[in-house]
Structures are given as C-alpha cells and as structure tokens.
Amino acid sequence: MAIELRISSPGRINLIGEHVDYNDGFVLPAAIDKCIYFKLRKNGSANRCTIKSKGFESILVVDLDHLSQGTEGWHNYVLGVLHEMGKLSNGLRGFDCTMESKVPIGSGVSSSAALECGLAFGLNELFDLGLDKWQLIKLGQRAEHNFVGTKCGIMDQFASIMGKKNHVMLLDCRSLDFEYIPIDINPYRLLLLNTNVSHKLSTGEYNVRKQQCEDGLEVVAEKFGIGKSFRNVTEKMLEDCQEELGETLFNRCSYIVQENKRVLQAVNALRKGNLVKMGLLMYDTHEGLRKKFEVSCPELDFLVDFSKTKEQVLGARMMGGGFGGCTLNIIHKSAVDSYVKEASKAYKKAFNIELSHFITLPSEGTSITKQPT
Numbered sequence: 421m422a423i424e425l426r427i428s429s430p431g432r433i434n435l436i437g438e439h440v441d442y443n444d445g446f447v448l449p450a451a452i453d454k455c456i457y458f459k460l461r462k463n464g465s466a467n468r469c470t471i472k473s474k475g476f477e478s479i480l481v482v483d484l485d486h487l488s489q490g491t492e493g494w495h496n497y498v499l500g501v502l503h504e505m506g507k508l509s510n511g512l513r514g515f516d517c518t519m520e521s522k523v524p525i526g527s528g529v530s531s532s533a534a535l536e537c538g539l540a541f542g543l544n545e546l547f548d549l550g551l552d553k554w555q556l557i558k559l560g561q562r563a564e565h566n567f568v569g570t571k572c573g574i575m576d577q578f579a580s581i582m583g584k585k586n587h588v589m590l591l592d593c594r595s596l597d598f599e600y601i602p603i604d605i606n607p608y609r610l611l612l613l614n615t616n617v618s619h620k621l622s623t624g625e626y627n628v629r630k631q632q633c634e635d636g637l638e639v640v641a642e643k644f645g646i647g648k649s650f651r652n653v654t655e656k657m658l659e660d661c662q663e664e665l666g667e668t669l670f671n672r673c674s675y676i677v678q679e680n681k682r683v684l685q686a687v688n689a690l691r692k693g694n695l696v697k698m699g700l701l702m703y704d705t706h707e708g709l710r711k712k713f714e715v716s717c718p719e720l721d722f723l724v725d726f727s728k729t730k731e732q733v734l735g736a737r738m739m740g741g742g743f744g745g746c747t748l749n750i751i752h753k754s755a756v757d758s759y760v761k762e763a764s765k766a767y768k769k770a771f772n773i774e775l776s777h778f779i780t781l782p783s784e785g786t787s788i789t790k791q792p793t
C-alpha cells in the first residue's frame with residue numbers, strides 16, 4: 421500500500437484591508453484554526469485521480485490528460501489546481517485523495533483557498549515537484565481565475581499557505597513583501613458571526629467591482645499622468661476628477677484609497693496594543709464597504725449595527741468578498757456567551773435565520789499533519 425500523506429489547510433480571517441488586494445493595497449490577514457483535511461496517496465496509475473469530498477459525499481474522477489472545467493461547484497477548484505500544476509511541472513501522476521472540510525463554506529473565511537492550497541501543497545509534497553510556497557499561492561489564485569471564474573486577489577491563498585500561529589500578516593499586495601506581526605488581543609476574542617447567507621452567487625459582483633476599480637483608476641491615471649496603481653492616487657486627485665468618474669466609480673476609488681490608509685493606521689494601533697482604535701477602524705471599513713463599495717447586505721449590516729450598541733464589542737465589520745458570510749468582531753471574552761445569545765435572538769427575529777458563531781485564533785498555514793511512515 422502506498423504511503424499516505426496528511427495535510428491540513430486553513431481558511432483565513434482578515435482584520436482589515438478588504439477588496440484592496442487586487443488594487444495594489446495592503447491587507448492584514450491570518451490563517452485560522454479551521455481547516456480542510458486531506459489524505460493523499462499515489463495510486464500507481466499515470467493519470468487517473470479520484471477525489472472524494474466527505475462534506476459533499478461525492479467522488480470526482482479525473483484524467484490528468486483530459487482536464488476541462490466541471491459543472492459542480494467544488495470540482496472546479498480541484499480541476500483548476502490540477503490544470504495549473506500541470507503547466508508548472510510534468511511530475512504529476514495518478515493519486516487518490518479524500519478531503520474533509522471543517523471550514524464553513526460560503527462564509528467569507530475562504531474555504532476555496534483552503535481547498536486550492538491544501539491540494540496544491542499536498543501534491544507538491546507527494547510527487548516531490550519542487551514548487552516553492554509563492555508558486556503554490558499563485559497557482560491557487562490562477563486556478564480560481566481560470567476554472568472558477570472569480571478574478572480574486574492574492575490574499576486568501578497567501579494567508580492559507582503562509583499563516584503563522586499568533587501572528588497576523590501585513591502583506592503589500594503590490595510588491596508581495598510581507599511581515600509577521602505578533603498579536604495578543606487578550607482579554608478580547610476574535611468572534612465570527614455567520615449570517616448563514618451564502619455569498620455563492622456574488623462572483624459576478626466581485627468581478628464587476630474589480631472592473632470598476634480598473635476603470636476608475638484609468639480615468640485618474642490619465643488625468644494626472646501617473647502610473648496605473650492605486651498607490652499613486654490621493655483623495656485630492658479623486659475629488660478633482662469627481663465629474664469624470666461619476667458617482668459610482670468615485671465611490672469605489674475613494675473606498676480603496678481610504679481603506680489602504682486604514683490598514684496602515686490599524687497596524688500602528690496593533691503595535692501599540694490600542695485595540696480601541698483598531699475596533700473603530702473596523703467600523704469605518706464596514707461603513708465604506710456598505711456605502712461606497714456596496715458589497716454588504718442587510719444581514720451583515722444588522723449584525724454590525726447591533727454590535728455598536730454593546731460596549732464590550734470594540735469593533736465589527738463584514739469580512740471577505742461580501743454579500744453574506746461572516747462579521748468579524750473584537751469582543752471582551754467575558755461577554756462572548758451573553759452577546760452571542762442576544763445577537764442570535766435579535767437576528768432570528770429580524771430575518772428568521774439561525775446565526776452561527778465561532779471564536780478563532782491566528783494559526784499555522786497549510787502543513788503536513790502526519791509524516792508518512
């Protein structure tokens with residue numbers, strides 16, 4: 421029997437810096453302690469692969485020599501990874517894989533990156549392909565672009581692969597330089613409240629936002645003769661071309677420029693242990709995502725507004741792509757239970773949907789969980 425390789429691959433949170441990764445911005449994510457677990461082994465064939473997903477109770481059978489897009493949701497993440505790996509290496513052979521997800525799907529904690537990165541990382545180990553971490557990160561992103569159709573940034577795959585226990589990561593999405601920043605938020609906790617509204621259908625809106633940012637940037641860059649990067653754009657420039665931009669593009673661009681500033685302010689606040697400031701910045705981000713970037717939804721807004729009435733919550737905001745998924749809350753540990761109870765009751769009353777929740781911690785990135793024996 422061939423040796424079995426076990427991999428765990430985490431989802432991610434993002435403290436601040438939303439929708440700026442595909443706009444040359446700064447982000448502040450961390451891997452979380454909720455993972456997809458993979459068991460992988462070579463099956464001796466040249467090109468026949470089976471991938472079994474416990475959550476979906478279905479098996480995907482793949483011929484490496486005939487890869488094309490599938491129709492069922494999670495299949496394309498797998499197929500996309502295999503396709504992109506095939507472009508970088510000719511060492512891939514037949515394998516059998518089972519995976520079990522403990523990452524809530526469609527909740528804004530990037531179960532998709534956990535899947536892409538876990539599979540890519542595992543196959544790289546299993547077949548000794550020699551790809552480095554950045555190659556794995558980027559191939560995961562390309563899989564999502566080319567097979568899934570979301571023109572995502574680099575943040576999720578980066579966080580899943582590079583995560584480090586008790587650290588958040590400040591990533592400059594333009595240069596790809598990054599820094600681990602230790603984080604100890606005791607006596608507070610990172611609480612995720614899941615609206616249980618799935619953002620599955622939002623891929624189209626995500627790509628629309630990306631296009632709008634590109635269009636807006638083009639207008640500003642042309643008017644001021646600057647290089648096409650949001651890092652060269654100031655709020656003053658945006659005000660000066662408000663007319664050319666029109667309301668929607670102005671709002672999108674204005675959000676991006678402001679959010680980039682907030683991330684750097686948040687890093688300063690974190691370094692000083694100033695969680696109150698961090699919380700206020702999170703509220704500002706939510707306002708921007710809601711009013712200017714328009715990627716929130718009534719359920720997320722409700723939870724953020726609700727948190728504002730409780731002084732034990734320092735800050736809250738929607739997280740990830742938007743249109744559903746989770747809010748991230750910084751909350752005093754003594755208040756977690758009572759707050760969850762109260763919020764669940766109010767949320768159920770308002771939307772007739774059950775709220776779910778979990779506390780999370782910055783955790784290790786994609787790794788081997790048990791060495792083959």
Ligand code: GLA
Pocket residue numbers: 437438439440441442530572573574575576740741742
């Ligand atoms: C999704 C994308 C990321 C990022 C976030 C929003 O999670 O995959 O690249 O753009 O949305 O910040």
